Amino acid sequence: MAEVTRPLRVLIVDDDALVRAGLWMMLDGIHGIAVVGEAADGAEVPAAADAHSPDVVLMDLRMPRVDGIAATRALRRRPHPPEVIVLTTFDTDENILHALRAGAGGFLLKDTPPARIVQAVRLVAAGEPILSPQITRRLMDRVATHADAYQRARAALAVLSPREQQVVLAVAKGRANAEIAAELFMSLATVKAHVSAILGKLGLDNRTQIALLAHDAGLA
CATH class of the missing domain: 1.10.10.10 (Winged helix-like DNA-binding domain superfamily/Winged helix DNA-binding domain)
Structure with a gap:
């Protein structure tokens, strides 16, 4: 009997309901990917992760109570942590560095083309980091100065x-x-x-x- 591979389980975390709805519609129809839940704030992430056991979390940075950096750090400390892709409009050096240090496996801007976001979910789930070349170079230049x-x-x-x-x-x-x-x-x-x-x-x-x-x- 052929092995049945379950779809990648994705959790969407963003304080903007329209962004969550857009990502849900974009990803949930893709073969091999299933959106299993959503959260509107980093404070809701632990309970959502417990309820849905995601493989990949799409994480916003700026949220009212617990930001994406803290939520990512908490997720990555779990016994079987999901991979995290930060998806944000804020691409400052500090944000990128803090997200990666917290354990994020990817950093994308919200204007990233849908096909690239789908690719990122699959790559990060397989253990491959995803970061735009421009962001990588800028970050490495900064880090190398210390x-x-x-x-x-x-x-x-x-x-x-x-x-x-x-x-x-x-x-x-x-x-x-x-x-x-x-x-x-x-x-x-x-x-x-x-x-x-x-x-x-x-x-x-x-x-x-x-x-x-x-x-x-x-x-x-």
């Missing part, structure tokens, strides 16, 4: 094996697992094992944070 971040990143990466450091560099360059496998002559399973080991050793949540650490250390 000497203390450089020293901390170098010390953290020193605990990794040489092979794990090669994987870190490839992740920082935006390589997908299959590309890393081909580039470093590894099996796909070995690459996944290395990524999991790196996350565990460094106490990180996702590949985006690996890339940030590599840039902090001046490796990419």
